Amino acid sequence: MSSLQSNASVSRKPGAQPRRSSLLRLSGGALIALIALAALIAFVAVPRLSNDYWLSAILIPFLVLSLAGLGLNLVTGYAGQLSLGSAAFMSVGAYATYNLLVRAPALPLAVDLLLGGLITAAVGALFGLPSLRIKGFYLIVSTLAAQFLVEWIFTRVSWFSNNDGSGVLSAPTLSAFGLKIATPAARYLLVLSVVAVVFAMAFSLVRSELGRRWMAVRDMDTAARVIGIPVGRTKLLAFALSSFVLGIAGALWAFAYLGTVEPHGFDLNLSFQVLFIIIIGGMGSIGGNFLGAAFIVLLPILLSHAAGALASVGIEAGQLQNLQKILFGTLIIVFLIKEPDGLARLVQTARNRLRDWPLRA
Amino acid sequence: MEFFLEVLVGGLLAGVMYSMVAIGFVLIYKASGVFNFAQGSMVLFGALTYVSLVERQVNPVLAFGVTLAALVLIAVLIGRLVLRPLVNRPPIVLFMATLGLSFILEGAAQLFWGAQVHGLALGIDDKPLNLAGIMISQFDIFAAATAGALVLALSLLTRRMRLGLSLRAVADDPLAALAVGVRLPRVWAIVWALAGFVSLVAGLLWGARLGVQFSLSLVVLKALPVLIIGGFSSIGGAIVGGLLIGAPEKLAEVYVGTLLGGGIENWFPYLLAMLFLLARPAGLFGEPAVERV
Numbered sequence: 001m002s003s004l005q006s007n008a009s010v011s012r013k014p015g016a017q018p019r020r021s022s023l024l025r026l027s028g029g030a031l032i033a034l035i036a037l038a039a040l041i042a043f044v045a046v047p048r049l050s051n052d053y054w055l056s057a058i059l060i061p062f063l064v065l066s067l068a069g070l071g072l073n074l075v076t077g078y079a080g081q082l083s084l085g086s087a088a089f090m091s092v093g094a095y096a097t098y099n100l101l102v103r104a105p106a107l108p109l110a111v112d113l114l115l116g117g118l119i120t121a122a123v124g125a126l127f128g129l130p131s132l133r134i135k136g137f138y139l140i141v142s143t144l145a146a147q148f149l150v151e152w153i154f155t156r157v158s159w160f161s162n163n164d165g166s167g168v169l170s171a172p173t174l175s176a177f178g179l180k181i182a183t184p185a186a187r188y189l190l191v192l193s194v195v196a197v198v199f200a201m202a203f204s205l206v207r208s209e210l211g212r213r214w215m216a217v218r219d220m221d222t223a224a225r226v227i228g229i230p231v232g233r234t235k236l237l238a239f240a241l242s243s244f245v246l247g248i249a250g251a252l253w254a255f256a257y258l259g260t261v262e263p264h265g266f267d268l269n270l271s272f273q274v275l276f277i278i279i280i281g282g283m284g285s286i287g288g289n290f291l292g293a294a295f296i297v298l299l300p301i302l303l304s305h306a307a308g309a310l311a312s313v314g315i316e317a318g319q320l321q322n323l324q325k326i327l328f329g330t331l332i333i334v335f336l337i338k339e340p341d342g343l344a345r346l347v348q349t350a351r352n353r354l355r356d357w358p359l360r361a
Numbered sequence: 362m363e364f365f366l367e368v369l370v371g372g373l374l375a376g377v378m379y380s381m382v383a384i385g386f387v388l389i390y391k392a393s394g395v396f397n398f399a400q401g402s403m404v405l406f407g408a409l410t411y412v413s414l415v416e417r418q419v420n421p422v423l424a425f426g427v428t429l430a431a432l433v434l435i436a437v438l439i440g441r442l443v444l445r446p447l448v449n450r451p452p453i454v455l456f457m458a459t460l461g462l463s464f465i466l467e468g469a470a471q472l473f474w475g476a477q478v479h480g481l482a483l484g485i486d487d488k489p490l491n492l493a494g495i496m497i498s499q500f501d502i503f504a505a506a507t508a509g510a511l512v513l514a515l516s517l518l519t520r521r522m523r524l525g526l527s528l529r530a531v532a533d534d535p536l537a538a539l540a541v542g543v544r545l546p547r548v549w550a551i552v553w554a555l556a557g558f559v560s561l562v563a564g565l566l567w568g569a570r571l572g573v574q575f576s577l578s579l580v581v582l583k584a585l586p587v588l589i590i591g592g593f594s595s596i597g598g599a600i601v602g603g604l605l606i607g608a609p610e611k612l613a614e615v616y617v618g619t620l621l622g623g624g625i626e627n628w629f630p631y632l633l634a635m636l637f638l639l640a641r642p643a644g645l646f647g648e649p650a651v652e653r654v
Contacts, residue, residue: 275460
């Protein structure tokens with residue numbers, strides 16, 4: 001934790017104007033007003049105006065997946081270390097938080113989440129160790145090893161599931177500040193608060209010295225070593241901090257969205273989904289995670305609404321999943337070809353156009 | 362002791378099956394530097410198309426030809442629509458594109474042919490033979506012989522023929538190869554078609570054993586550790602890697618797995634590959650990368 005805070009203070013240095021920060025072009029006052037307005041809408045207006053379906057089927061998974069995307073983006077988008085084990089780290093976070101909740105009921109929820117994240121960070125650093133010696137595609141194996149090993153351990157070792165024989169644990173009711181978190185609106189607010197805090201930290205983290213080191217390692221690790229960056233430590237920190245975020249996201253995924261803790265809720269497919277979020281949203285972008293997650297969550301819903309129309313043309317509802325797969329695959333390739341920086345870049349281009357729109361065609 | 366030998370030989374033969382998938386990887390990696398995650402989907406696509414055609418009373422030889430033609434067409438399309446626009450982009454981007462490709466192939470295969478499990482009979486029984494007191498499945502021997510023949514043919518192709526020369530030229534330096542007149546798009550198409558052929562053979566062998574179904578595309582996950590040990594750029598390495606993964610995997614499952622509650626097959630090869638990587642980061646036969654600033 002202390003490293004996070006010290007980095008946050010480093011980032012306030014003048015001249016820390018990164019390439020992709022379109023937010024900073026606004027003046028300070030306007031920025032604060034904008035953030036306050038967004039917070040007001042997200043915290044007050046949304047829970048009042050939306051129904052339970054919207055909250056628990058769309059908004060909560062959207063926010064948790066954004067958080068997971070952020071976690072993967074730190075290690076893959078910023079530090080350039082490809083990982084296919086995001087779901088494994090999420091499950092570590094979920095199980096760690098579950099055990100803390102069950103075995104140490106005295107601890108407040110925030111501490112449980114934090115400790116769960118820290119435990120995941122340690123596990124992430126462990127599986128990041130091979131990155132000191134190997135890189136590129138060979139590293140995929142190490143993260144896939146995490147994926148399979150962790151899934152196996154949580155299935156076989158009953159201590160982690162509190163010696164519950166069924167293998168599927170129902171999440172205990174959470175409470176914070178003496179209030180029970182039982183309704184979808186309460187769960188939404190919990191997720192939103194965590195997401196807001198972690199994203200705020202991440203915004204300054206990637207602008208800090210550590211964030212710059214990550215980008216240097218990503219762009220050319222030999223050159224980074226030559227200018228004196230401790231490459232090994234930088235990579236390990238990327239794995240640890242990424243897993244910290246993924247662990248918290250995993251805990252929220254289990255407690256606020258699924259309502260159960262089970263190894264199969266965190267399979268390889270979830271890892272791929274998180275990877276797609278950062279490809280579509282934008283690698284090396286913080287805000288892009290929201291765009292990517294919105295895309296991943298909304299596309300299947302839109303498709304199933306379109307199912308009625310498709311049924312009349314002779315395409316069965318059962319084929320929808322296959323169509324969705326084809327569509328996702330095509331979109332990935334199109335994005336990689338046409339817009340490698342993802343939706344985040346598209347939005348920024350649109351904004352730049354809009355700023356001097358009436359004056360220039 | 363006999364039991365140990367049976368497990369060992371069974372493991373070695375299973376390893377040969379893994380190598381079949383790994384060879385497809387190596388071919389593509391050698392010629393285009395792409396780590397093709399879609400190899401598993403190509404296995405599924407090939408096997409599913411073949412078996413669906415045979416079930417519709419198409420002559421097996423004709424079905425094989427039609428499937429091969431479909432895979433060649435896919436190879437050409439991949440070169441045109443995916444590889445060409447992505448030329449000169451970092452390898453990691455190409456890898457992610459093949460991830461998208463695997464989604465498209467899996468979706469398309471199941472969209473056309475449905476998702477149910479198909480049985481596949483190649484006319485070779487899965488009966489155990491008694492060889493010098495050890496029971497070995499007839500089918501495994503057939504699979505091993507097929508793999509051996511494939512490796513022999515492919516290494517002849519890459520070492521002795523003009524085509525192989527251009528393959529190696531492209532692998533070594535695409536720009537220089539272009540400059541001396543190698544037609545890059547054609548080399549891509551040929552290599553991806555070859556990989557499609559290998560994956561069809563692998564798909565038929567795997568499909569005859571496991572049934573043709575979606576899980577066939579997951580053999581890609583079995584082939585990864587094989588690739589790591591053998592190195593990405595050596596066909597012989599893929600075979601050796603397969604043997605080095607297959608035998609310990611089965612032995613560990615039988616002797617250690619029972620102590621741990623079973624199911625360690627899924628991660629044991631990865632653990633093995635990781636330990637291996639720590640000692641030799643470029644695999645057994647891979648070329649170590651030289652770095653310059």
